[in-house]
Amino acid sequence: MVGHDVRVHRLLALRQVLRQARHLRRLRRCHQLARRCVPGLRRADHRRHARPREAGVSGQEEGGARPHPGVGGRRQGTARGAPRAGVPVGRAEELVICGSQGEGMDMLHAGVDIGSKTVKLVVLDDDLTLLYESYERHLSNVRETLGYTLERALVHFPSEPMTVGVTGSAGMQLADLLDLPFTQEVVAARTAIERRIPQADVAIEIGGEDSKILFLTGGEELRMNSTCAGGTGGFIDTIAGMLDMNAEKLNVCAHGCRTVHAIASRCAVFAQMDVRPLLNEGVPKEDIAGSVFDAVAAQCIAGLACGRPIGGTVALLGGPLHFLSALRDRFKLRLGLDDEHLVVPPDGHLFVAEGAAFDAWDGEGMTLASLIERLDAAQWDQDATLERLDALFASEEEYDAFVQRHAALAAPRADLSSAEGRVFLGVDSGSEAIKYVLADEQGRVLRTYYERSAGSVVEAAQAMLVDLWKHLPLRHDGTPAVEVAHACVTGYGEELLKRAFALDSGEVETVAHVRAARELVPDADFILDIGGQDIKCVWLRDGAVDDIVLNEACSSGCGALLSGMAWSMNVRFDRFLDAAVRARRPVDLGTRCTVFMTSRVRHAQKEGAELGDIAAGLAYSVVRNAVYKVIRARDVASLGRRVVVQGGTFMNDAVLRAFENLYGAEVARPALAAHMGAYGAALIARDRAEEGARSGLLSRKKVERLESSKRTEICGRCGNACRLTITTFDDGDAVRTFTVGNRCERGLGEDAPDNGLPDLFAYRLKRLFAYRPLPSNEAPRGDMGLPRALGMYDLYPFWHTLFTRLGFRVVPSHLPDAALRGRALETIPSESLCYPAKLMHAHLVDLAERGVPAAFLPYVEAEKPGGRSCPVLAGYPFVLDANVDFVHERGMKLVMPRVKALLDGDGPAAGLASTLLEALEPLAPGLALAEVERAAREAARELGRFRLDVADAGRDALAYMAEHDVPGVVLAGRPYHVDPATNHAVPALLRSYGFAVLTEDALPSPNVETGSGGSRSRWEYPERILRAARFVAERDDLEFVMLYSFGCGLDAVTVDQARAVLKRRGRSLTALKIDEMVDLAATRIRVRSMVAAREDRLRKGGSR
Known part of the structure; x- marks a missing residue:
């Protein structure tokens, strides 16, 4: 309830406005008379500052970004054209745009949009002229913000009657309380679009925590994001805050983008995991800002369009698209729009509110004063639906005892000012802050440092090292009293800081944290x-x-x-x-x-x-x-x-x-809880320091004058075409470079070394696609396209042999590059699909663009009777058929036979040949069942030969390991994880750490039980993984790493089952979750942690 003093304030304000407007009533009556005497004359014609709404503005307004305080930032209520918030301009008589009208006054129309982050209010007249607008962040204080908004509007509309409509994700409860008509926001947006920009075929509207797409022609569809706020204004706010800027600065930054990096926009948390390595590797903020906006555009296109093409005239609406010109640019680029087919209304951020006003056009009239009274009188049932937990502390005394207890576990300390001799520096460049600990020979802490990096790792490290050199003590003669003998760095920024500041060594952060914990709590388990x-x-x-x-x-x-x-x-x-x-x-x-x-x-x-x-x-x-x-x-x-x-x-x-x-x-x-990584690094530095050695760490003078510059380029030294960010550091005496984004040594300008270690991923990929197609003149039945994705990575030998024997020339799809994946993006029906399934769209588009007349997409329910294939893998042909319209436009036929079982024993399953014949007859008239049966038998034999070759290569790899005393890794996953586009060079990374790399289907005698027991699965691929886990559990020379995909429910279960199999034998599993994003920094941390755990286990003399 509003207090008595607030009510008095409102009445005084209202009386003041009415006094100011009293002398204008005669002018208003004259104006009304003029309208009756001069047909067609509109009130807007007498207003200098209120203008009729335009149907829409093609292209983008000049000047790029509109001034604003951030996405969903506060924009004060204004009469249209007012340069100052909430204050009409010009002579006093211009208050007629919102002045008192007396008897016979026209009805106005208000719309209130209460979104997840903002409250928007618009007031329109009968001519659809926008008289007033307000755009306020509510910070979850919806009722108070709405009351404040209405009070400001009351100054301009003290007694005018108006209809009021409400919309927005947070507006339904308020509409019920105030007895006002409510319109769902997608419907309100559609209404406004139909009134304002009827030429639009598609409209995209982005709000604070929701996004919408409206297909208005060719079959109307209205879609809204689900529960996730990825790809919305809230997502942009979160990433902007992570970069220590607001959305407006992010927008300015994005205009300087030169290289777009892959960032997940399905969730702000996932995006932070992608952005953080880019920051720690020195990628320019301009590139990160542009990549964030590109990710939002990609999320809306793929996540909302769900495979339906976005074409024709497209309108961009909502606060983020209104305020952020760089975001509009990314949509324009992603959708391939020209100015003629892009509509950016000047008030697109208010369209949903205007739609609410339109939908309530013929409703009950009321004044703003009466609406405010309703709001004050409404009874809110607060706290009715909240579940509560126990308080953290029962009393202040309990909290004091808690603080004292934990303060007792402190690392030994010494005074730096009186220290002499050798000291050891440990640096932790973490995800949000940079820390150091300086320790002496006894492991005592001499000094600590902690500062947030604010998205600028190198600059933060410079300030940190200046602090270090500034506090190192001097003797009376001015010479240093201590000498840094070794400097060790850990954390996400390890490699960057080693290169920039010449730190002596690095260590994976898990090892550093364990080292510190052991020092302070030796009995920790x-x-x-x-x-x-x-x-x-x-x-x-x-x-x-x-x-x-x-x-x-x-x-x-x-x-x-x-x-x-x-x-x-x-x-x-x-x-x-x-x-x-x-x-x-x-x-x-x-x-x-x-x-x-x-x-x-x-x-x-x-x-x-x-x-x-x-x-x-x-x-x-x-x-x-x-x-x-x-x-x-x-x-x-x-x-x-x-x-x-x-x-x-x-x-x-x-x-x-x-x-x-x-x-x-x-x-x-420990009292050093926030510095444990740095403390562990300092202890490791002490352990590694050689007698009499001196650290190569840059001096204070060199640190202060260090300058860095960045450039980006596409590496053309191999087929990966990696986007490289090359940072050059110049300290005045030496120039060093640091390169990120490369998946192999070629990106560093070096030849890729071959250490001779077995790589079954490379072998399997090469052997899988080693088949040569028939020449065109020897293929009487023409071309048949085979998309190299999903199940083809397991069954390609079968299908290639089958079609070759039937007289088709097999045309495999090319491995898609970024441009091809971008062209296929809008055909993907769901953002939550696993990445290998998304890649199938690009493979199919590739075949269609190359003019292949038909593509083979079998629906294989199981490889053998009684088995089960992944539902996505088996049924995806039907998804492609329904969504990739481009294929049908090009006239490419999709051959999609439903195969209940492919094999039975070593031969084709019963009924397979007749199923294939039925599917192929339209393309191959005269094809006989006997011919298909012969081809199927030969195909089954060839698949068997392929699998025997892989198994033989596995036996050779194990023999090599035994002969050369090297460890191996079973890199388990689905067959399609041998695709370089999905495994992101993880096999090469494992080999660089000295491991032979095996696939789960390369292990000998996979059907022989090892006696370790464990989980079973009727799903075919998961069962292969579990058999591999049982095999690894019995061997000391193998580690188990599992690749699995975001969005895969089967993989999520399988990884837990495999971990349980290994854990029963005292072994561990390293899981690498992958999708289209490439975060090699996080992958290296996991691999190095596995290596460290293995070395620790072997050093202690145990095999488990």
Whole structure:
């Protein structure tokens, strides 16, 4: 309820406006008389500043970005044409655009759009002229923001009657409370488009946390994003905050983009995992900003269009597309639009609100004053739907005891000012901050440093090293009292900082964190490190690393969740954390993805939950996500008896207490929790320093004058065509370069070395497609295209042999490049599909563009009777047939026989030949069943020969390993993971660490049970993986790495089953989750962690 003083203020303001307008009533009556006397004269003709709405503006307005404070930023209520927020301009009589009209006054029409982030208000007259607009962020305070918005509008419309319509994702409850008509936002957008820009064929509207696409011709469809806020204004805000800028600066930055990098836009959290390595590798912010906008455009096209082509005249609507010119440019480029077919209305950010006004056009009239009274009188049932949790601390005394207990676990310290001799530097370049620890010969901490990197890793490191040199003590004669003997760096920015500042060595961060924990808690058997965007879980057995698990891609259990939420709520982070500790009734926000929890937070705010209750609820969510989503622990007792927690996130007392409450016992948090990576690196530096050696670290003078420059280029030294970012560092004495984006050594200007280690991925790929097609003059039945994707990576020998024997010339698809994948993007029906399935679209488009008359897409339900194929793999031909219209336009026929079983024993399954004959007869008149049967038998024999060759190569690889005493890795996955487009050069990375690489189907005697037991699967490919896991579990010379795809439900289950098989034998599994994004930095961390765990296990003398 609004207080008495606010009511008095409103009445005084209203009386003042009415006094100002009283002398204008005579002018208004004259104006009305003129309208009756002069037919066709409109009120707008007498207004200098209010203009009729245009039907639409083709192309983009001059000047690029419109001025704004950010996506969804505050834009004050203005009468149209006013240069100053909320204040009409010119002479006093120009107030007629919103002045009092007296009796016979015309009805106005208001529309209110209450979205996930903003409240929009528009006022129109009968001539569809936009008289007033307001655009306000509500920060989840919907009711208060709406009241404030209406009060400002009341100054301009003190007594005019108007109809009012409401729309927006947060508007339904308010419409019910105020007894106003409500229109769903997609419908409201359609109404406004029909009135304003009827020439539009397609409209794309992006809001704060939702996006919409409207197909208006050729069969009307209205689509909206689901529960994920990827590809929306909120997504842009999140990434902008990560880069330490607002959306307006991000927009300016994006105009300088030269190279677009792959960034996932399906979720802001996944995108951060893609952006962070780019920052740490020195990619220019301009390129990252442009890549973010490109990702949003790609998400909307693929995720909303769902395979339906976007063509004709396209309108771009909504706040982000209105304010961000670089985003509009990316849509224009992605859709291939010219100015004639692009419509950007000058008020496109208000279209949904205008649609609500149109839909309520003939409704009940009311004044703004009466609407404000309704809002004040409405009774909100707050807190009715919120579930609550126990308070983190029962009393202030309990909290004080908690703080004292954890402060006791401190590393030994010494005074730097009195130190002498050799010292050792450890640097941790993490996902959100850069830290260092300086230690002496006894491992005592001399100095620590912690600063957020704010997206500028090199600049942050420069400031850090200047701080180091500034604080190193001098003797009385001015000579240095200490000497840095060795400097070791860990974290995401390891390679960059080594190159830029000549640090002596690097170490994978898991090893650094374990080294520090062992130093302070020797009896630890489980270490949980939660950083800004990653989680590291390490189990120890007898002091040796027993298993390591890292979060795969989602950072919903990390510190970025808390800092991002505080930022989105416009609250300082320290205040956010302090409120969490003192909360009495934490809100249960669940354990789901960050984006879903954002919705829960927004709902809690609307229900009146206090800041502390939300912050404490998020602390619970972070630890629950870490334990149940990342570690996948069935119960917390399985973590260990002596648990050590560390990382910057655990410096938050609320998160630490939430973990203790969940664990049910006290845990150890070192006082250096936020610096454990740097402390471990300092201890490693001490261990590595040779007697009398001196660090090669740049001097203070060189650090201060270090300059860097970047350039990008496409590497043409192999078929990967990698986008390289080359950073040059010049310290005045030497010039060094650092290259990222390369998948092999050729990108560094070096020849790719061949260490001779077996690579079954390369062998299998080469052997799979070694078949030569018939010459055209020897293929009487013409060409048959085979797309090299999905099941073809397993059955290509069968199908190539079959069609060759039947007299077809087999035409395999080319491996798609980025341009081809882009052309196929709009045919993909769902963003959640696995990446290998998405690639199939590009392969099919390639065949059609090359004029191949037919493509073979079999629906294989099972390879053998009783088996099961992946539903996506088996049924995808029908998806392609329904969505890739380009294929049908080119006249390419799709041959899609339904094969219940392909093989039975070593020969073709019964009924296969007749099924194929039925499918091929239209293309091959006169084809006989006997001919197909002979070809099928030969095809089955050739498939058998191929698989025997792969198995022989596996035996040779194992023999090589034994002869040369080298370890191997079974890189398990689906057959299509041998495709270089899906495995992202992971086999080459493993070989670079000294491993022979085997595939799961290259292991000898795969059907012989090893005695280790374990899970079984009726799904054909998962069962191969489980057999491989059982084989590896019995061998000390093999490690198990599994590639699996985002969006694959079977893989998500299989990876857990395989991990359980290995764990029973004391072995571990390294999982690499892959899609179209290439994050080699995160992949290297996982591979190096596996290598470190193996070395630690062998060093302790155990084979397990």
